[in-house]
Amino acid sequence: MPLAPLLPLFHRLNREHFDGSLSGADGLSLVAVRWSDGRMRRSAGLYRYGPGVSEIVLSRPLLESLPLEATLSTLCHEM
Numbered sequence: 394m395p396l397a398p399l400l401p402l403f404h405r406l407n408r409e410h411f412d413g414s415l416s417g418a419d420g421l422s423l424v425a426v427r428w429s430d431g432r433m434r435r436s437a438g439l440y441r442y443g444p445g446v447s448e449i450v451l452s453r454p455l456l457e458s459l460p461l462e463a464t465l466s467t468l469c470h471e472m
Contacts, residue, residue, distance in 0.1 A: 438467040
């Protein structure tokens with residue numbers, strides 16, 4: 394299955410499970426969301442934060458062959 398664009402999934406989960414709290418007043422995501430560059434092979438996802446950084450990275454190698462539900466579950470967990 395081709396990899397799904399993550400930002401629309403992020404906004405959907407944000408509305409459904411977090412009452413929109415992960416978006417600013419302008420509706421833009423407060424967290425960057427992206428697929429890994431292919432090297433992330435031990436974890437399906439991670440949340441990274443620090444000065445100037447707040448992002449969710451999902452593992453391309455681990456999730457690309459699984460159903461969309463696996464991506465949704467991992468993204469929601471990291472959120």
